[in-house]
Amino acid sequence: MENILNYIIAGLANGCIYSLVAIGFVLIYKSSGILNFAQGTIVILNAFVFYSFTIQLGIPMVIAILLTLAFGALLGFVIERFILDRLIGQPILAVIILTLAFSEFLKGIMNLGWGTDILSAPQLFPRGNITILNIVTLDYSRIAFLVITFFLIIIFAIFYNKTKIGLAMKATSDDTIAAGSVGIRVRRVFVVTWIISCITAAAGGILVTNVMGIHIQVAEIGFKAMAVALVGGLQSLPGIIIIGPAMGIIEFLSAAYLDPLVDGGMRDLVPFIILLIVLIFRPSGIFGWKHIERI
Numbered sequence: 001m002e003n004i005l006n007y008i009i010a011g012l013a014n015g016c017i018y019s020l021v022a023i024g025f026v027l028i029y030k031s032s033g034i035l036n037f038a039q040g041t042i043v044i045l046n047a048f049v050f051y052s053f054t055i056q057l058g059i060p061m062v063i064a065i066l067l068t069l070a071f072g073a074l075l076g077f078v079i080e081r082f083i084l085d086r087l088i089g090q091p092i093l094a095v096i097i098l099t100l101a102f103s104e105f106l107k108g109i110m111n112l113g114w115g116t117d118i119l120s121a122p123q124l125f126p127r128g129n130i131t132i133l134n135i136v137t138l139d140y141s142r143i144a145f146l147v148i149t150f151f152l153i154i155i156f157a158i159f160y161n162k163t164k165i166g167l168a169m170k171a172t173s174d175d176t177i178a179a180g181s182v183g184i185r186v187r188r189v190f191v192v193t194w195i196i197s198c199i200t201a202a203a204g205g206i207l208v209t210n211v212m213g214i215h216i217q218v219a220e221i222g223f224k225a226m227a228v229a230l231v232g233g234l235q236s237l238p239g240i241i242i243i244g245p246a247m248g249i250i251e252f253l254s255a256a257y258l259d260p261l262v263d264g265g266m267r268d269l270v271p272f273i274i275l276l277i278v279l280i281f282r283p284s285g286i287f288g289w290k291h292i293e294r295i
Helices: 002-032 039-056 061-087 092-114 140-162 164-174 176-181 186-211 216-232 237-257 266-281
Strands: 129-132 136-139
Touching: 002 039, 002 140, 002 164, 002 186, 002 216, 002 237, 039 061, 039 092, 039 186, 039 216, 061 092, 061 186, 092 216, 136 140, 140 164, 140 186, 140 237, 164 176, 164 186, 176 186, 186 216, 216 237, 216 266, 237 266
Parallel strands: none
Antiparallel strands: 129 136
């Protein structure tokens, strides 16, 4: 029982990070119809940047976090304004392929800048654990990750649904032409969307440094976040908030109880088995909605 609860808490913590990264997928898809395959690479790039600020430059932790988030925002602005803006009017497939190429470009930059060794950033939270009711022992860092990511998701939900720019993003995602006709500056909304997407990637990158280490292969977190977005529904922010933690729990339980039966691998495989099943029976995702066109 104790082990199961520990797996569930660890899965919740990882799953919340998946949800945080998946927010970027959903935002960009809702506003422009683009599936950004570079999102996971952007996450780990920010993790490397955070490492450089803290370890290589010796910048205090809080300032390093703020600088990393600022770097994420700047990266989002550069991607939209100087790269994607040039492809306005081009087929969506061309833009999606560009995100794949940009992902590989960033991996090359990271190889040149930081090498291929696994790096470690300073601990964000004190080491140790707490025992609850003599039943379950929880690691401080896992609890902190769970609380922080949940808090960030709630803050983002409030921003998206209650602020002026958030409502403009929402209107643009529903109907770009109608949004423009009522005075919403759609081009600015696209820029803000990419900035926020990359800020969420930066937050995910900072948290990932203490969970998975810092290595280019950790960019695979982007595919798990994409699986969360597709299972939850690319149109549904509430969907990814629910599916992310659920997927994290399934991942850890698979590692604990299925990996020993098949000599490993189920932890990474099961989330994509779930994705395959969902896409076969409900292509729009569990919480997504079908797009119906009238002739």
